[in-house]
Amino acid sequence: MLWRSYERSFGHRLALTGGAYWQEFFGAGWIGSLLYEQVFQYNPWFELRYGIQWKRAVYDGEPTPSIEGFVRMNLRF
Numbered sequence: 354m355l356w357r358s359y360e361r362s363f364g365h366r367l368a369l370t371g372g373a374y375w376q377e378f379f380g381a382g383w384i385g386s387l388l389y390e391q392v393f394q395y396n397p398w399f400e401l402r403y404g405i406q407w408k409r410a411v412y413d414g415e416p417t418p419s420i421e422g423f424v425r426m427n428l429r430f
Contacts, residue, residue: 360396365389379414390423400427 356363371385390404402425409418 360394362394363392365391374411376411376413379411382411382414382416383409384411385409398429400429401425402427 354362354364366388368388369385371383373381374384375381386406386408388404388406390402392400392402394400403423405420405422407418407420409416411417
């Protein structure tokens with residue numbers, strides 16, 4: 354949490370995940386992701402999240418990294 358005023362708040366998050374992947378005839382490899390996002394909550398019903406994520410997956414023995422940006426809006430009722 355970086356800032357908070359009554360119901361409004363602004364924060365950020367950094368997450369790292371990792372693991373192993375194995376596929377028959379292709380062997381094993383490592384998989385994982387790194388995520389950074391910022392969160393703005395206007396009130397208990399409206400929230401805006403945006404950030405970037407790097408992922409590494411393995412398909413048929415070949416590593417396939419990807420980078421994606423995202424914007425998410427959560428509206429609760």
